[in-house]
Amino acid sequence: MNSPLSSPPVWQIGPVTITGDVVATWVIMAVLVAASLLATRHLALVPTRTQAVLELIVGTVDQQIRDTMQLPPGRYRAFIGTLFGFIFVANWSSLIPGVRPPTAHLETDAALALLVFLAVIWFGVQAGGIRGYLATFATPNLVMVPLNVIESVTRTFSLLVRLFGNVMSGVFVVGIVLSLAGLLVPIPLMALDLLTGAVQAYIFAILAMVFIAGAMPPKGNKQ
Amino acid sequence: MTLNWWTLGFQTVNVLVLIWLLQRFFWRPVSAMITQRQATIRKSVDDAHAIEAKAAAALATTVTTRAGFEAERQTILADAHKAAEAARASLLDTARTQALALQAAATAAIEAGRQAADAAWSGRAGQLAIGMAGRLATRLEGAAVQALFLDSLVQAIRALPEAVRAGLAVDGVTLDAVSDAPLDDAARAVAVTAIHGAIGAQPEIGFKVDASLIGGLELHAPHLTVANSWRADLARIHDQLPGESQPAPRPKASNAPLPLATVPTAA
Known part of the structure; x- marks a missing residue:
């Protein structure tokens, strides 16, 4: 049995290693994009049932952004929504036999956490400029600057570790139980793993919104 | 446990690409359709409000017109009542005059008849008395x-x-x-x-x-x-x-x- 923590390479082109996680991510990307193209082919003012579901998804994401960030959702919709959708689909990809969720590996979670870290800076600078963004580290006062700087890094690691730990542990548990018991025994654990995957996707998206909103300058101080 | 930097880089790029693709093929079209529908609904609501305002104005005009009709009706009724009252008064005066004339004529006729009857009865009585006196004489x-x-x-x-x-x-x-x-x-x-x-x-x-x-x-x-x-x-x-x-x-x-x-x- 291979270690769940290991990610065996699929291709090796010189120093470039293409692991199974990357391939799985490409497949997920292809599925999501293809599904989007299929679903949005016939958008109309009078919605079909499929379009109603799509609009419900978009509306829910927008509402979550409004409730969490207290900001118009247009600028953050694609980032937050895609993070949630990708993590959700990646976590639930464990339902397919032989597929290991990309999020069960450290590189994918690190990439997601890195993107959140960069997005905080990007949106913060966009909203308040560089000085405005840097000024957010001095809240509530200058004494908090070191702590806020450290926090901006550590919370990124917390994102990484939280997602990785939950998904990886689920895969571990299912793998261990499957190796010890019969075929049907891990099913409850797999169902719990699905719930955990959905919750982790939601938590990751919510925390990303909270971190981005924390980088916004206070109201009335926007540039 | 080691970190594969190539994988980290690929995954980062993959997620960025996925964000861009979904932004282009999912989030933006659906959001645009929602916005378009909201605009359409808003326009419909505005049109409905405009129509409602027009209807209210038309209703107000109708109410005003009806009030004018009512005032005109009241005026016509008042004029008709006045005319009817005048005609009634005239007819009453004429009838009263005619009645008085008829009463006077009837009274005169009755009096004349009574006098004629009295005279006739007096004549008959005189004739009877004279006849009786003549017979006695x-x-x-x-x-x-x-x-x-x-x-x-x-x-x-x-x-x-x-x-x-x-x-x-x-x-x-x-x-x-x-x-x-x-x-x-x-x-x-x-x-x-x-x-x-x-x-x-x-x-x-x-x-x-x-x-x-x-x-x-x-x-x-x-x-x-x-x-x-x-x-x-x-x-x-x-x-x-x-x-x-x-x-x-x-x-x-x-x-x-x-x-x-x-x-x-x-x-």
């Missing part, structure tokens, strides 16, 4: 009655003016002593003597009989009649009855005695 006969009539005749002749009495004594004039019954010779002689004495002359006197006198003795000259009979008395009484303008009917002669004295009347 025809039963009075005899020398005493003749003497009374002769005495009355003498007094009437003496009451005549002197010139009239002188006219009775003109030569050639024959006076007629008319009685209701023939007089015997003695009565005639007494009558001639008394008449000559009353006239103061001795004209020729003839005797005639007229039963319609009922009772009495009259002296008829060519131009003078000294009425002294029950018939003349009853005619005079009848003429004096109230409501009597017509000459009294002549009572029929009968055998009844004469109960009343007569007053001579110069004709």
Whole structure:
């Protein structure tokens, strides 16, 4: 049995290693994009049932952004929504036999956490400029600057570790139980793993919104 | 546990690409459709509000027009009421006038009828009384009655003016002593003597009989009649009855005695 923590390479082109996680991510990307193209082919003012579901998804994401960030959702919709959708689909990809969720590996979670870290800076600078963004580290006062700087890094690691730990542990548990018991025994654990995957996707998206909103300058101080 | 930096890089790029792709093919189209629908709904709501405002304005106009209709109706009704009241008053005045005229005419007719009836009944009563008196008077006969009539005749002749009495004594004039019954010779002689004495002359006197006198003795000259009979008395009484303008009917002669004295009347 291979270690769940290991990610065996699929291709090796010189120093470039293409692991199974990357391939799985490409497949997920292809599925999501293809599904989007299929679903949005016939958008109309009078919605079909499929379009109603799509609009419900978009509306829910927008509402979550409004409730969490207290900001118009247009600028953050694609980032937050895609993070949630990708993590959700990646976590639930464990339902397919032989597929290991990309999020069960450290590189994918690190990439997601890195993107959140960069997005905080990007949106913060966009909203308040560089000085405005840097000024957010001095809240509530200058004494908090070191702590806020450290926090901006550590919370990124917390994102990484939280997602990785939950998904990886689920895969571990299912793998261990499957190796010890019969075929049907891990099913409850797999169902719990699905719930955990959905919750982790939601938590990751919510925390990303909270971190981005924390980088916004206070109201009335926007540039 | 090691970190594969190539994988980290690939995954980072993959997620960025996925964000871009989904932004292009999912989030933006669906969001645009939501926005478009919201705009359409907003426009529909605005149009509905505009239509509602127009409807409200039309309703207000209609209400105003209806109020105008109501005011005009009230004015027309008031004018009609005034006209009807004037017509009613005019008709009432006309009817009252006509009624008063009819009442006056009816009252006059009733009064005239009542007077005519009174006169008719009075005439009938007079005729009845005269007839009854005539019947009673025809039963009075005899020398005493003749003497009374002769005495009355003498007094009437003496009451005549002197010139009239002188006219009775003109030569050639024959006076007629008319009685209701023939007089015997003695009565005639007494009558001639008394008449000559009353006239103061001795004209020729003839005797005639007229039963319609009922009772009495009259002296008829060519131009003078000294009425002294029950018939003349009853005619005079009848003429004096109230409501009597017509000459009294002549009572029929009968055998009844004469109960009343007569007053001579110069004709």
